[in-house]
Amino acid sequence: MREINVPICEKAALTIEEAAEYSNIGQNRLSELLKQPRCTFVLYVGKKKLVKRREFDQFISQSIQI
Template identity: 55%
Template sequence: MKEVPIWEKSNLTLEEAAAYSGIGINKLRDLTSEQNCQFVLWVGSKRLIKRRLFDKFIEQEYSI
């Protein structure tokens, strides 16, 4: 089975997003639990991070 690199995936799990960004899993859970979070995708109860929107979010923020 061929594995796709993280930077080429469109959606990331919390673990992948934490490794990709250096932000902790618990902080990512807090951010994605907010009602107006633009970069979260819910698949049932599974939480995925939309990588491109997450990148934009990080670029615009001063602190998290």
């Protein structure tokens, strides 16, 4: 089966590694943010945590400090 590479800016959900590359925020800090109870951009797929890109963009644009 052929692997399809979709650009990060077109994905709806990102892995922590992709979100770190996309935002220039460290993976450890992103993991901490995703653990917060009111995190609006976390998406659980089984035990795996993904980052909802649009909600993450909104979070970043509204934040002064992370």
